[in-house]
Amino acid sequence: MTDNITKPARTRYAPSPTGNPHIGNIRTAIFAYLWAKHTGGQFLLRIEDTDKKRQTETGVQDIKNSLGWLSLDWDEGPDKGGPFAPYVQSERLDLYQSIAKKMVEDGTAYYCYCTPERLDAVNKAKQAIKQAPGYDRRCRTISETEKEAALASGLTPTIRFKVPLEGKTTFTDLVVKPLTVENSTIQDAVILKSDGFPTYHLAHIVDDHFMEISHVIRGQEWLPSAPLHVMIYQALGWEMPAFIHAPVILNPPGQKGKLSKRDNAVSVSQYSELGYLPEALMNFLVLLGWSYDDHTEFFSMEDLIKDFDIARIQPTPAKFNIDKLDFLNAHYINHVLTVDDFARRCLPFLAEYGVISPEEAANPGARWEFIRAACALVKDKVKTLAEVPVEIDFLFKPGAALEYPATDLIGKNEGPAAAAQVLEETINYLRDIPDETYNDRDAILAGLTEISENKLHLKNRGLMLWPPRVALSGRTKSPDLMGMIITLGRAETLARLEKGKQSLA
Ligand code: GLU
Numbered sequence: 265m266t267d268n269i270t271k272p273a274r275t276r277y278a279p280s281p282t283g284n285p286h287i288g289n290i291r292t293a294i295f296a297y298l299w300a301k302h303t304g305g306q307f308l309l310r311i312e313d314t315d316k317k318r319q320t321e322t323g324v325q326d327i328k329n330s331l332g333w334l335s336l337d338w339d340e341g342p343d344k345g346g347p348f349a350p351y352v353q354s355e356r357l358d359l360y361q362s363i364a365k366k367m368v369e370d371g372t373a374y375y376c377y378c379t380p381e382r383l384d385a386v387n388k389a390k391q392a393i394k395q396a397p398g399y400d401r402r403c404r405t406i407s408e409t410e411k412e413a414a415l416a417s418g419l420t421p422t423i424r425f426k427v428p429l430e431g432k433t434t435f436t437d438l439v440v441k442p443l444t445v446e447n448s449t450i451q452d453a454v455i456l457k458s459d460g461f462p463t464y465h466l467a468h469i470v471d472d473h474f475m476e477i478s479h480v481i482r483g484q485e486w487l488p489s490a491p492l493h494v495m496i497y498q499a500l501g502w503e504m505p506a507f508i509h510a511p512v513i514l515n516p517p518g519q520k521g522k523l524s525k526r527d528n529a530v531s532v533s534q535y536s537e538l539g540y541l542p543e544a545l546m547n548f549l550v551l552l553g554w555s556y557d558d559h560t561e562f563f564s565m566e567d568l569i570k571d572f573d574i575a576r577i578q579p580t581p582a583k584f585n586i587d588k589l590d591f592l593n594a595h596y597i598n599h600v601l602t603v604d605d606f607a608r609r610c611l612p613f614l615a616e617y618g619v620i621s622p623e624e625a626a627n628p629g630a631r632w633e634f635i636r637a638a639c640a641l642v643k644d645k646v647k648t649l650a651e652v653p654v655e656i657d658f659l660f661k662p663g664a665a666l667e668y669p670a671t672d673l674i675g676k677n678e679g680p681a682a683a684a685q686v687l688e689e690t691i692n693y694l695r696d697i698p699d700e701t702y703n704d705r706d707a708i709l710a711g712l713t714e715i716s717e718n719k720l721h722l723k724n725r726g727l728m729l730w731p732p733r734v735a736l737s738g739r740t741k742s743p744d745l746m747g748m749i750i751t752l753g754r755a756e757t758l759a760r761l762e763k764g765k766q767s768l769a
Contacts, residue, residue, distance in 0.1 A: 272305030281323025284531035309341030539650030617653035666738035675730035735764030
């Protein structure tokens with residue numbers, strides 16, 4: 265490991281509140297969080313709300329919910345405050361405006377009086393001669409008279425960065441190869457819009473500087489703009505933080521045109537609704553572009569904080585594979601969660617499916633033991649929490665409401681009479697055993713085996729266990745029979761077995 269930690273890092277997640285965060289975007293938050301925590305530093309949340317048109321009403325809350333669900337707590341940011349508050353860009357407009365004006369005074373930026381119509385016409389003319397669209401830098405040399413005329417017409421100018429046209433600029437990243445560009449190929453980007461809001465190019469540089477960010481971790485989609493950002497840092501005379509551009513994600517979800525929700529999920533909240541655990545999604549996302557070594561797959565948050573190293577973020581694209589997420593989710597459900605924790609997390613899914621009420625989900629009270637036992641029956645089988653109610657809903661319905669063809673009760677038994685006899689013997693056995701035996705899985709299995717072998721002389725125990733399984737669940741595939749017998753309790757079990765027996769008469 266090449267940690268090279270000389271001082272605690274200050275990192276930030278800087279989303280725009282445009283809807284539920286996409287998992288690719290959240291992955292950069294995970295990297296930033298882990299690097300801050302690994303180095304004993306701070307992780308900041310900054311809301312980049314400078315593009316008013318793209319914002320949604322619940323955007324900020326959606327971001328907070330997604331981070332909260334994944335336990336990515338921020339040290340400074342909205343709600344928490346901090347030494348560099350406010351952490352919402354729309355509340356920092358004065359700062360961006362004063363810096364943009366200072367840049368004009370210093371000669372590193374200029375007012376642009378071009379109308380949207382003119383900019384459009386310039387782009388079209390360039391396209392007509394097969395040139396890349398872009399601004400022709402006209403207002404660098406505009407005359408005073410033209411400026412006055414533009415102002416008199418009521419136009420509010422924008423401020424553009426004045427790219428130094430000579431020479432080349434090199435951008436250096438900790439992950440991707442250095443990038444060198446001819447300065448003359450870079451656009452004079454708008455840094456302050458006519459509505460007084462900054463663009464991303466200015467705002468993030470100003471904030472990263474004043475918030476003392478040491479490492480900017482962002483997606484590779486920003487790489488083409490990075491040389492421009494180097495030039496702006498140079499124009500301001502500020503030291504640049506370290507940059508890490510996280511790799512793109514190949515085969516991103518939601519783009520395969522498939523119909524299943526699982527294949528089309530793109531946001532953290534969608535994965536949560538599909539029954540994925542935050543532990544699993546976190547483990548899955550961190551491995552999209554980072555690895556500890558060539559074989560370790562499972563990482564708890566503690567492991568990640570201990571082992572995460574930006575030096576092992578890979579520059580090459582990461583492959584999105586939903587089956588891997590299923591595999592990790594099953595691992596956490598089957599092997600990591602306690603039964604209590606698992607059952608507690610199943611509550612909203614049981615309510616959503618209608619097997620318990622929302623009130624019971626919020627406060628299960630006396631029903632908790634039953635719900636817990638019912639969930640426990642499938643803990644080692646399911647891959648997602650959303651599968652749980654589908655597997656166990658029959659336990660919650662009154663037995664009398666179970667509907668299934670009577671022939672299902674027979675299975676490989678000789679016929680209806682043989683299956684009815686199995687049910688009869690099961691009823692007699694379960695009715696008479698003492699409570700301790702009734703609640704002992706192995707004792708019940710031993711009792712039923714004994715009847716199968718020595719009383720009914722069945723060819724195999726499966727013939728004995730089949731009819732009660734169907735009678736209790738209404739299904740030919742169900743959780744463990746003994747578990748169902750214990751969970752349903754004696755009265756309900758006997759009623760279901762009796763109903764099955766009657767249906768074979
Ligand atoms: N607001 C930008 C985005 O959401 C932030 C990029 C960055 O991390 O600098 O893409």
